[in-house]
Amino acid sequence: NAGVTQTPKFQVLKTGQSMTLQCAQDMNHNSMYWYRQDPGMGLRLIYYSASEGTTDKGEVPNGYNVSRLNKREFSLRLESAAPSQTSVYFCASSLGDGSLHFGNGTRLTVT
Amino acid sequence: KNQVEQSPQSLIILEGKNCTLQCNYTVSPFSNLRWYKQDTGRGPVSLTIMTFSENTKSNGRYTATLDADTKQSSLHITASQLSDSASYICVVSRSYNTDKLIFGTGTRLQVFP
DSSP: OOOEEEEOSEEEEOTTOOEEEEEEEOSOOSEEEEEEEOTTSOOEEEEEESSTTOOEEOSOOTTEEEEEOSSSBEEEEESSOOGGGOEEEEEEEEOSSSOOEEOOOEEEEEO | OOEEEEEOSEEEEETTOOEEEEEEEEOSSOOEEEEEEEOTTSOOEEEEEEETTOOEEEETTEEEEEETTTTEEEEEEOSOOGGGOEEEEEEEESSSSTTSEEEOOOEEEEEEO
């Protein structure tokens, strides 16, 4: 029982490059989330998916797109990476009861 | 503005000692408050959850309190262990839904032998 799995763990991109962060959960949760965590700031919601087939913008969606591929998988895509997107990205899932289960993060550096 | 403020930003204590972390919030409406523990290089893990009507909740050596009138919460750690070294994040929910969470910036606790 792995919980929430994120890949890759680390990534370095050049400005303008694209990449997709992968997330999968095996807890049969309906809701999935993408957050970013920056020094001195609380976690901020980028996008979320309340159920399979739906996605909604969070607090900081600009520069990102998401896909809820199926109930298990929720990916985050950066089409043209910018240095401001250097951050640690966390995927989380929830039954929708307010309790979040987080993955261990992807550490992204954009140069 | 909905905000969650935590203090202190960082704290160093000796193994075996107790400590208390503070969380003040200006979030409305209020649904519940959670404390998360985040080890270095890992994702946050939930420690406790409290709703409006609860004023204390324990999880082993961790005890959280909530004063909904003054909009303050605290996390008390008893008999600290080296494994308690982590960041502790206070999170306030504006609704039952998990998409309306306000995160604090965390308190970084270091426990030394």
